[in-house]
Amino acid sequence: MAADTVAKKKNPNDPFRKYDLTLAEKLYLPAISKGMAVTLSHFFQKKVTMQYPEEKPEVSHRWRGRHVLKRDEYGRERCVGCQMCELACPADAITIQAGEVPPERRHLHTTERYAVIYELDMLRCIYCGLCEEACPEAAIYLTPFYEFVEDSREKLIYTKEMLTEKTGGPIFYKD
Amino acid sequence: MPDIVAYLIEKNLVTVGIFGVVLGVVALLTYGERKVAGWMQDRNGPNRAGPFGIFQVVADGVKFFAKEEFIPDRANKWLFVMAPTFTFIAAGTIMAVIPFGDRIVVGGREILLQIADVNIGVLYILAIGSLSVYGIIAGGWASNNKYSLMGGLRASSQMISYEIAMGLAIVALIMDHGSFSLRAIVLDQAGPIWNWSVFTHPIGFLIFYVAAFAEAGRIPFDLPEAENELVGGYHTEYSSMKFGLFMFGEYTHFTLASGIIATLYFGGWTIPWVMPPETPGILWGLLSFVVFWIKALFFVFVFMWVRWTLPRFRYDQLMGLGWKRMIPLGIFNIVLTGGLILAFEAWGIAEFTIGIFIAAIVLTGLLIVIFDALSPKETRATHVAGSEKV
Secondary structure: OHHHHHHHOOOOOOOOOOOOOOHHHHHOHHHHHHHHHHHHHHHOOOOOOOOOOOOOOOOOOOOOOOEEEOEOOOOOEOOOOOOHHHHHOOOOOEEEEEEEOOHHHHHHEOOOEEEEEEEEEOOOOOOOOHHHHHOOOOOEEEOOOOOOOOOOOHHHEEOHHHHEOOOOOOOOOOO | OHHHHHHHHHHHHHHHHHHHHHHHHHHHHHHHHHHHHHHHOOOOOOOOOOHHHOOHHHHHHHHHHHOOOOOOOOOOHHHHHHHHHHHHHHHHHHHHOOOOOOEEEEOOEEEEOOOOOOOOHHHHHHHHHOOHHHHHHHHHHHOOOHHHHHHHHHHHHHHHHHHHHHHHHHHHHHHHHOOOOHHHHHHHOOOOHHHOHHHHOHHHHHHHHHHHHHHHOOOOOOHHHOHHHHOOHHHOOOOHHHHHHHHHHHHHHHHHHHHHHHHHHOOOOOEOOEOOOOOOOHHHHHHHHHHHHHHHHHHHHHHHHHHOOOOOOOHHHHHHHHHHHHHHHHHHHHHHHHHHHHHHHHOOOOOOOHHHHHHHHHHHHHHHHHHHHHOOOOOHHHHHHOOOOO
């Protein structure tokens, strides 16, 4: 009993207090009107939904999306098929078969070694960016492009032709 | 003879017209509810199908028809199939007595914008309105599923409890207006805005409104379908258009309940300070019709507003509110109204005016304060856990 009287002295505004509901609390109505006011204020508030296909979020330029294989200033493929990215890839998404550059295509490559096959499984890839870090030739980069949806698994295994950029140029580091 | 033919044609036209309008409004409300829900949660709501997503109604309808129709293995097939229909019919039949508008005089004929001006309209509403619970009980029982049965049982006991409170609120209203005819009640409220019954029966309105929520099975009284306790309640086993009918029945029920609230307490189709003309034309008829729907749709909005604000009652809280608070308050309201009518007559004030609003509020407040002082202290623990004493 003594404990009860002590508890009664506590702050009536404390919602977790144990004893003595006030009359207003027992009537429910003040609490209900307070809640209704909150929902009505949200009714007129600006909506937060982004209408996705029409309206797109701005992503960081460091966003890790679809990969690109770079070319250098002379339009040569930077990738030399060293398989460092394949080794670094934690998801085993990259498959590379290296080969020797035929003499008639020598002007398209920086060295005599190149990737004959460069396949990147976009479904296996976890977009961690370790390939980008591992690459000694600054050949592979992850881009902010993220909309690549297909209706089959096969279509999402990207080949070297799909990944390599069409024209070359110096690499600008934005940050 | 041609008189009867003309009468039949007129009544059929009015009936089909009102039925069409009500069903159209109810169909749009399924979209409206989702829109309101979205806005209250800072979302946009459906906005893909058609302009502002208005064709969502069509999409939902097509979806209901296209879904698999499932009947549980050991269900009572007849009852299972009939239950949703029954709920929907019982909910829809209420519209027969609601005055959707004033009369129109066309070519010397008087056409009432109401299917039937029955002189026991209020009793009819009380009788038919609670019938829809039979469909719920039948559906819950026929499903051969314990959750469905629990939902049905909850629906029936809830309906019984709140029917009484609703009836008591109406008794006080009838004592004032002196008629069971809804048209007469509406006409009695014509004139200045304080003629509306909500100002002369504030307590009755509160009771009636809360009871209407319980009758329509809307949050915070949607225990028959409490998702987190009973899966889906009475419609757990229902799919396809059978579930659609249950849902449509619920929407019809609360739309018409809003119409009844507007009729009984907010002057129905009357416009404040505007007396209905002697020979009303089609324009006045349309205007009264629109005014009725504006009032009714406001209450529909409040139904939705409350749904997205309040949590569900626990079962014993629901029963406690019904039996221990609403019904005593209803009885007190009858005594209060009767006393005030007598007192106002004795003082020679013919009109039942704004004074009664203040008197009712003050006296009821006094009653509540006295009872609160006399009753044993209720702790938060007992309040939450129901009956146990701490």
